[in-house]
Amino acid sequence: MSTRPRRAMWLMNHGTLRKFEVPLLESLGYEVFLPKVFPYDEGNLSASIDYSRDAGLSIPSEDLEILNRHDFYSGLSPEVAEIANRHFDIAFFGFFPTQLAALVRQFKNVCVMRPFGLANGVTYTDVTVASLKYFFLDELQKNKSRFWFGQAYDHLAEIETGVYLEKAITLPLGLDDARVTDEWTGEDAKVLFVCPRIGSSPYFNYIYRNFLRTFGEYPYVIGGAQPIDVPDPNVTGMLPRDDYDRMMRRTRVMFYHSQEMRHLHYHPLEAVRLGMPLVFMAGGMLDLLGGAKLPGRCKTEAEAKKKIKAILDGDKKLIAAIKAEQGVLLHSMSREFCEAGWRKEFPRIEASVERCRVQAVANNNRRKKVAVILPAAYRGGTLNMVKLLAKMLRRGSIEHGSPVDVVFGYPDNPIYSEADWRDLYAEDIETRPFKTVEIDGTDLSEIQACLGYESKSQSNRFTLHKDGTYDFLDCDFWLLGSDRYVHPIAPLRPYCVFAHDYLQRYYTPLMGNDYERGFIETARNGIAVLANTPHTIEDIVHYVGKPRAETILVPHVAELDQLDEESKKIKKGPYFIWTTNLGPHKNHLKTLKALNQYYASYDGKLDCHVTGVGSDQLDPDTKVDDSKLPDHVKDARAFIRRNPHLARRLNVLGDVSSSEYATQMRGAKFLLHNVIMDNGTLCAVEAAYVGTPTLSSDYPPMRYISERYSLNAEFFESSDPIALAKKLKEMEKIWLSKQATLPSVEHLKQFGWRDVSYDFFGSIKGILGAG
Template structure:
């Protein structure tokens, strides 16, 4: 029996017959507090499932906590509150591989012993292969991370022999039996038919084939087919699901049951039901019944021809054969009797609890090694994108320290000194290290070798080429997690380590900025990622609806903005400002043509008096570019004296110079069509400068989070854009009074939002 200490178990299955037996076994070995899940998938595979509240009254945990557990979906994502309660009260979890990725949640969140309950798989597959479906390679990595808290809880002694070593060496035998293995011999056999159980004929190809094979192999025999049928069949001999009393009556009256399965690793319950009822069972050799003592039984058949002969005799009143089968087959119940299973359960649980005790002792003296996390800037980002990457690294660093789990954070950028000179990172905290790298593209053979060297040789090489970050040292294998700023990966990222993508937008859904092929590659990289982080609900929606990323993989984190409001060394406007500032770059979504059309209307029709100063990355080339979306600008400028006199191209300015220019502007202008939003409007507000912005979802979210009171315009309507420019010319000074205070902006400081970033990253470690 289990010792004096109270042990609580979460039996996260809903199989009715297995529950009756296994709850009984747990109580026999001294475990009396058992949680049973109250939600299961609406799927035909759960035809034998049911919900049982009877164990709730035995749980000595607060009712409000039990309510949370009962409302959680343990076959999917139960949520952080449910996991917190599970860790508070429970020691052991049983689970099945219904959804392979469920194992990820259990491994990440549960601190007790984890039992993969194994009832056997079809011979062509295994539990190891299902875990390998968890992309990419996470199943094995997660199981290995559990150490001696993981157990392959096999219902039959041989199941671990079919598994990879990382599962097979952690096996514990917890035999499956019958809640009631007593013979209830009230069989009459008056209905001369073959009873054959075959569910899901209309919706499951596996069972459909079994049904078709049965009809062919036993053509001419009277039969009745039981089993739940979610889709009605045209066969009048298929009864479908029956209430228990009708099912038992059929067992009493049918002449013989035929069991077809030759699966060596799995068996159904209905052959045992037939034996208990006293019904003669004719079964095929080579299956699990052989292991349970059926090799020499008269009901065993090596061929279908032999099965036909025996069934024909039974249907034709060969009572000698009938009684021989009935009297001999009861031995198959012996391994299923509770009293014959109890010893193995007692021994198995002793091992499980010893492993749990060892793991808990280690928790008292934990490994103090810091996590090391690298933030990749995958392409030559500058301006706001570079600033966002630096802020991301700072947020992870600060969030980890706030959680008393200080991580080492590395910022990795392309090894290009002209693009990334040292002074570009003067604002980066000294505890965040920089590491230059280049992307290296390798073929599948070299990729496989790299995986082998990393100890991950079981990942199938599905692509012809992969890209690897090459830092000249060890390809960032010294890091526990890779965080990539954006999904701009032209080849699959070889997952030498788990990685997270931070995706700010899906512009390609709205503007033709990517080819179909490149778009597919970028989206594929997000599907393989451990997690996708977004900063707006708008992008979350695009990630689900456009990119098809499962919602469980997506986490929304707050938008990050530099501490613009802390900079006091900025010029303050004196007198009336002479210009407004348009900060942009040369990307197509920046809406240059409509912006120039609006400027033309503003100056020529509305008599605009403020100059337009253009600044941003590569804007010094805005009138020289050969890009199709920029070609009209020079012609428009040359055709209008007002534009030539009032539009000034400042180009890319040093940050301090840019801020001085912005602080002296009447307002900031943001005429882009759509994107992830610009933080330049926040910077402007911190400097006391109002902004006129295009009206689109991401900017609305920025406006709400930072309380900016932006003025809006329609970026597709140059007339409205010009009208709003004129409005801002008149009202810019009064709109300064609508800007948020420094104290209000500071509420969105890095210190206040970093925790959300660490929580999102920590869940992937």
């Protein structure tokens, strides 16, 4: 063992459990950290905070302060993960899926999950898959040497599979001072029934209504936290501990309904400890704790009703019989019994702590391997952006001292050549072509079975990237460069999605419902969704439905390498540049109407040069099959054809080379950018880099880009061609003064991918489990 003190994080806020387990850990030689923040939700209505162990922690006060401010239920920040890994050997935690995932991915020492049981027919494996997807089981399998399924009862894991079954150890659930104190007085002739969350949980509402149906004719009182008020004067709601204990001492009898074989609440045991008569249903976990032959046990509700009536009527003989024998239920909760169980199993946990230290050295030499995948055969801005993600991931990981091997996956398509990947090769990034195939739920189940875990058949169809070798399963993580999947990605590895935008929210004709479903499900099923503007983050939360905690705002980056330094001597020409493509959100017709107005009504002096992928098809002189063109392109071509004066002022260049693009951008007096909505255009940053100001339609991402890069852009309303025409005339006059307000080249270079790589990797390091 290390010479430093042994330390454990006990990341639960259950007061009764804390009273037993924390002193036990201390008796085993551990300093213990207790969490100080918890979400006030239905899983933590009875939670509490305890600062009493802080004084005994021999860690720097500034580190303790950071831990005390953190909500461990929501995951681990990189800073908190680093502190936890440095100071603590073991983390004990309840079954909260987000917390489980964060600890397995980011806490590099021993993780002991404390399962206390679920409802009949439900397994922890099933809930884990539903919450964290199948790929998390693969992550758990890879980390099983430092994971334990620390079950509170020795029969919980028998219905589990995989790691939960394989790594099950029993750490008995104890009750502090588990002995009968006989404080019960019973003068209040009522039935005590504990049933929380009646108004907010259908499950507990059913239990409440069933209790009223069976026992409602008797005087009763119902305890338990109620986040929504219940219109029943006999429901107390959450009580202070002393008041709750006083209620149990005074009430005549407790009824416990549960027939769950793998879950037990504390309150029936607390009643027994106080000496309160307990009437309970047969077939539940109390049977396993010695209750199978107790006089308070009832096989039917009618039997329970009969016994409760007798107790309420003061049947001293029945009360005495129940009280005399029910103490046996506390035996398996006693300190003697539970501590023996802990001390028997704890050497296995400590042995894994030692293995973690040895493996840490080996793991430091093993690099994570991440696939950055371009889902479709994009060129232009999308291709460049996804390549940037790969380059920033690679370089940023090196700068963080946690080098990651990066594989760039792209569709096997003749539009690509080796020249497209030279910048990736320069960063030591492997490239790998793939073909996209569709598989059904049966295929997915068979693949998952080959990977070592069982799955239930699904009816959905999924997307798989076939690369001819490993299908990217040799990678630890997938970073999908877009969510544009007709069918959601097969959940075989943990992945995140970079979302460029959600145009369909603002321009509904963009796609059909079936096509969009794959987008939404792919994003929802990922560990996180990345975006580089706050507006798209809001779309991810409010449109996709992704929890905000699973979104990451990554640094907005400008790729300026392709701008030709040789073109710096080019003088401004008598034109402005309109960069566009054939996307229907690009507002072509209204832009053309504004241009026509600019020339016809405002005597526009500047020509318009048009560039961008597919933009040549806007030119009616370009020979294409009109029947194959989308309607908005046909409308644009027809408008230009009807207005020859406009046509003479348009110079449609199409998809030009990088060097020609730089030349055209540098020679323009300003950039025109008009869309209904997107994630903003980097063209504005590129324009500023070569001394060209921007005139843009006004929408949140472009405002963000203008502010981030200090572009001082001019804005107009995208739906008003007349307003745009006036703005064009104004820019014709003021472009030179606007040029003077542009940021310097040095300022813009700090936003290049090399300069933001460190911050980019830092923002996603946690979900990668790297470092």
